[in-house]
Amino acid sequence: MSLKNKWGKLLTTVVLGLLSLCFLLPLIWMLSAASKIEKDVWTFPIQWIPETWNFVNNFKEVWMGKVPFHMFYVNSIKIAAIATLATLIVSSMAGYAFSKIDFKGKHLLFGLLMSFMMIPEQSTLVPRYLLIKWFGLYNTHTAIVLLLMFSTYFTFLFRQYMMGIHDDMLEAAQLDGAGYFKIYWKVMLPLCKPIIATVGIIKFIWTWNDYQTPLIFLLSKEKFPIPLGIQFFKEEFATNISVMMMASLSAIVPLIIVFLFLQKQVIEGIALGGVKG
Amino acid sequence: MKGEFDVRGTIELETAASSASPPKKFWNRKRRENLAGWLFVTPEVVGMLLVSIFPLLFSLFLSFTKWNLVGGLSDIEFIGLDNFRALFSDSQFLKALRNNVTFTAIVVPGGLIISLIMSVLIQSRVYMRSYFKIAFFIPYICSTVAIAAIWSALFHPSKGPINQMLMQIGLSDPPKWLVDTTFAIVAIMIIYIWQNIGYQIIIFISGLAGISNEMYESANIDGANGLKQFWYITIPLLGPTTFFLTITSIITSFKVFDIIKFLTDGGPNYASTVIVYQIYLEGFQRFNMGYASAMSLVLFLMIVLVTSVTWIFQSKKTHY
Numbered sequence: 391m392s393l394k395n396k397w398g399k400l401l402t403t404v405v406l407g408l409l410s411l412c413f414l415l416p417l418i419w420m421l422s423a424a425s426k427i428e429k430d431v432w433t434f435p436i437q438w439i440p441e442t443w444n445f446v447n448n449f450k451e452v453w454m455g456k457v458p459f460h461m462f463y464v465n466s467i468k469i470a471a472i473a474t475l476a477t478l479i480v481s482s483m484a485g486y487a488f489s490k491i492d493f494k495g496k497h498l499l500f501g502l503l504m505s506f507m508m509i510p511e512q513s514t515l516v517p518r519y520l521l522i523k524w525f526g527l528y529n530t531h532t533a534i535v536l537l538l539m540f541s542t543y544f545t546f547l548f549r550q551y552m553m554g555i556h557d558d559m560l561e562a563a564q565l566d567g568a569g570y571f572k573i574y575w576k577v578m579l580p581l582c583k584p585i586i587a588t589v590g591i592i593k594f595i596w597t598w599n600d601y602q603t604p605l606i607f608l609l610s611k612e613k614f615p616i617p618l619g620i621q622f623f624k625e626e627f628a629t630n631i632s633v634m635m636m637a638s639l640s641a642i643v644p645l646i647i648v649f650l651f652l653q654k655q656v657i658e659g660i661a662l663g664g665v666k667g
Numbered sequence: 668m669k670g671e672f673d674v675r676g677t678i679e680l681e682t683a684a685s686s687a688s689p690p691k692k693f694w695n696r697k698r699r700e701n702l703a704g705w706l707f708v709t710p711e712v713v714g715m716l717l718v719s720i721f722p723l724l725f726s727l728f729l730s731f732t733k734w735n736l737v738g739g740l741s742d743i744e745f746i747g748l749d750n751f752r753a754l755f756s757d758s759q760f761l762k763a764l765r766n767n768v769t770f771t772a773i774v775v776p777g778g779l780i781i782s783l784i785m786s787v788l789i790q791s792r793v794y795m796r797s798y799f800k801i802a803f804f805i806p807y808i809c810s811t812v813a814i815a816a817i818w819s820a821l822f823h824p825s826k827g828p829i830n831q832m833l834m835q836i837g838l839s840d841p842p843k844w845l846v847d848t849t850f851a852i853v854a855i856m857i858i859y860i861w862q863n864i865g866y867q868i869i870i871f872i873s874g875l876a877g878i879s880n881e882m883y884e885s886a887n888i889d890g891a892n893g894l895k896q897f898w899y900i901t902i903p904l905l906g907p908t909t910f911f912l913t914i915t916s917i918i919t920s921f922k923v924f925d926i927i928k929f930l931t932d933g934g935p936n937y938a939s940t941v942i943v944y945q946i947y948l949e950g951f952q953r954f955n956m957g958y959a960s961a962m963s964l965v966l967f968l969m970i971v972l973v974t975s976v977t978w979i980f981q982s983k984k985t986h987y
Contacts, residue, residue, distance in 0.1 A: 403793040406785075410802040416861070417805070419828065420817045431820075434831040484711035493704025499712070506719050510922055510970055512943045513963035514722035516729060516950045520736075521722065540714035570703040599810040601925045606951055617812040621929060624816065631820050638813035649808050653801055656808070660866060661873035 417642075424448055424635040431631045448636040457626055459637065461612065462619030469534050469604075469615055470597040476539035477593050478586060485548025486574050490560060500549075503542045515606060522607055529609040537603055544589050547662060551585040552578065588659035591652050595645060616641045723967070729960035736954040743957075750961035760962065763933075763940045766852055770859075770941065771920045778860045779912060782867035787901060789868065790875045791883075800872065804865035811862065811925040818858045819845060819930055848938035851931050855939060858926055863919070867912055874908030875901070914977050918970055942966050 422438050423431045425445040430437055452459050487493065488500050518537060519528075527533040555578070563577045579586070601617040608614060611622055623637045649656055694702075730750055734743045754760050789799045806814060821829050822844040833841035842850040878901065886896045924943040927933060933940030933948070940948075942962060950959030 399792055399794060402788060403795065406788055406793055406799060407795075410799060413861070414802060414805065416814075416817050416821060417809075419821065423820070432823075432826040434828065434835075436828055480710045480714060484708045487704045487707035491700055491704040491707065493701045496704060499708065503711070503715060506715055508970060508974055509719055509723055510918070510966060512922055512924065512946060513967040513970075514719060514726055515946060516956050516959050516963060517722035517725035518718060519950070520725070520956070521717070537718055540711060540718055542711075542715065545711055570699075570707070574707070595808050599808075599812075601810075601812050601929070605928070606947075617810055620810070620812045620816060624929075634816055635820070638810075638816045641813040642809045645808055645810070646805060649805070650801070653797075653804075657800060657804065657869055660869050 420635045420638055420642075423632055424639045426632050428630060428632050431635075444632065445636075448632050451633050452623075452636045452640060455633075457619075457623055459619060459623075459640065462614050462616045463640075465531070465613060466598055466615040469531055470594050472531075473535045473538045473597045474590055474593045476535060477541055477544055478590055480539060481541060481544040481589065482548050482579065482582065482586070483574065484545045485552050486578050488545070488549040489552035489555075490557070490578070491570065504546065507542050512602075519606060528607065529613065531613060533607045534603055534615075537607065538597055538600065541593070544593065547589055547659070548582070548585060550662070551582060555581050584655070587652070588655045588662070591648065591655050592659045595649070595656070598645060726960045726963050726967075729957050730964045732957040732960075734955075734957045736956050746957070750958050751965075753958070754961055754965065759937050759940065760942075760945055762937050763942050763945045766939065767921060767923075767941050770852065770856060770923060771917055774856050774859055774920050775913065775916045777856075778864055778867055778916060779909070781860070782864045783871055783905075783909075785864070786868045786871035786875060787897060790872050800869065803868050806862045807865035809862070812929050814862055815858065815926050815929045818854070822854050845931055846935055848935055851935065851939040855923075855926050855930065858930075859920070859923060863916075867916070870912055871905070871908060874905050878904045910977070914974060917973050917977075921966065921970060921973075942969075 418438070419436070422436070422440065425443060425448070426437065426440040427442050427444040430441060484503075488496065522528050522533045522537070525533075527536070559581065560573055560577060563573050568576065598615075599617065600615075601621075604615050604618050605621075608618065611618075614622060620634075620637055620641060623634060627633045627637075731745060731747060732743050733746045733749070785799075785803065789796055789803075793799060821827050824830060824843040824846055827844075829844070830841040842853075844850050844854040882900050882904070883896055886900060891899070922943055923941055924947070927939055927941060927944050928947065931939045933944045943966065946959050946962045946966070949955045949962060
């Protein structure tokens with residue numbers, strides 16, 4: 391690379407770096423506001439570094455105050471963990487059948503399932519609400535998990551990945567007398583660790599952030615996950631922005647940490663959908 | 668393919684017959700394979716029938732009825748196409764439809780142009796590429812509700828940092844953003860683009876990674892400058908990726924709801940309402956299940972239409 395090119399690249403890096411900082415300013419503002427006393431939130435020019443620190447008090451207000459934020463947290467973890475696990479099982483099973491078992495009607499069924507991806511979940515909201523009510527599952531976490539655990543998108547990702555696994559490995563197990571379930575469980579899943587990680591983390595993030603499903607299918611605040619919790623907060627603390635920002639911070643930070651650790655899987659998984667989709 | 672399996676099946680049948688059980692085995696290899704396949708897909712298929720297909724058909728049925736949930740099942744009344752007729756004279760719904768179209772028409776091209784430029788820069792013209800990928804992606808993984816809470820403070824009409832800044836640079840009467848009938852939807856567009864751009868950058872970058880370096884090298888030798896290379900190599904070769912992103916972005920933007928529900932409740936005075944918000948309002952606030960279903964069907968048809976039109980357009984234009 392010529393010297394001129396190197397300088398050009400450095401210059402672009404600096405410019406884009408500044409731009410990315412501006413891009414992240416809203417998040418930085420949140421962090422700063424969550425650490426301040428309320429009256430400093432609105433001072434202009436913005437106090438990026440708080441003059442009076444109030445992080446601990448805001449934290450206490452959110453986590454030990456009158457709105458039970460830890461409860462929303464427990465609910466979110468529970469819902470996201472169970473829904474993710476269920477999706478992994480259902481989608482990997484279907485993905486295995488679609489990639490490695492030659493059964494009658496396979497191609498037609500797969501085509502049909504993929505075309506279901508077109509159905510927007512909002513256009514089936516009313517009947518799903520009725521179904522859940524009739525099953526007596528309204529206002530339960532079971533309903534949320536049930537509604538979120540089936541995904542043709544993740545089945546597709548599993549199928550694509552499993553198609554890349556050599557048949558030799560499965561045939562060896564078959565010669566040893568292993569049945570389909572044993573092959574799935576003992577051979578296929580261990581070979582699928584990377585895609586399991588990818589699907590798992592993406593599904594977890596999506597479920598954690600889902601607002602619409604709990605909004606419609608949950609009623610009592612003891613059962614709220616974090617997004618509904620934040621809405622509840624908004625109603626209670628409409629005028630207390632520093633506490634609101636602490637609540638937002640509490641909702642976002644765990645995901646950002648998980649993302650930073652697993653960013654390769656997340657980004658790969660997202661890109662996978664785009665390349666093959 | 669099929670023949671091969673038949674042969675294998677008979678071979679196994681013969682060996683099985685000669686070695687162990689005298690009567691013909693019913694569960695030959697082919698039958699076992701069929702059964703296993705169907706068993707493995709059963710959870711997914713049953714699940715999709717339950718949460719997707721049956722509801723869609725049910726929604727179709729309900730859209731021809733007038734039914735308030737409060738009245739109970741016996742209250743369902745078949746009214747033919749009345750719901751659809753009512754929709755197109757319902758000023759709220761028409762407003763929502765218009766908002767959806769404007770929203771998509773601005774957010775999709777806007778987002779795609781910005782993210783295309785960003786991803787080309789990130790892919791080939793900067794150091795620390797992975798930092799940039801992560802930085803621009805972070806808003807996408809954040810909870811939309813938490814993000815909306817931040818922006819609602821930033822957009823605060825009198826005290827918010829955005830308007831303070833606008834006043835600082837001489838704008839004496841900056842827009843009232845979320846509480847303004849014209850600017851509410853603009854504010855929502857800004858938030859939406861900000862949150863979703865990271866996704867588009869990631870997809871564009873993975874598309875760019877598929878373009879071989881040789882193209883650019885030979886263009887370099889021919890003396891084509893960066894802009895020319897972008898226009899004559901990057902843009903055409905990125906066609907399939909752009910196509911994919913256009914469809915998914917249009918569909919996703921049709922479904923915008925979370926930000927609007929949380930920030931404006933469709934207001935002020937329905938200025939920022941969209942179809943999904945109207946579905947929510949009719950179905951779950953006013954409990955007009957039939958009417959809400961008719962709206963749902965319109966949304967579904969719009970998405971089917973967009974998908975098929977883009978497909979036809981694409982298959983005519985390019986043959987990869």
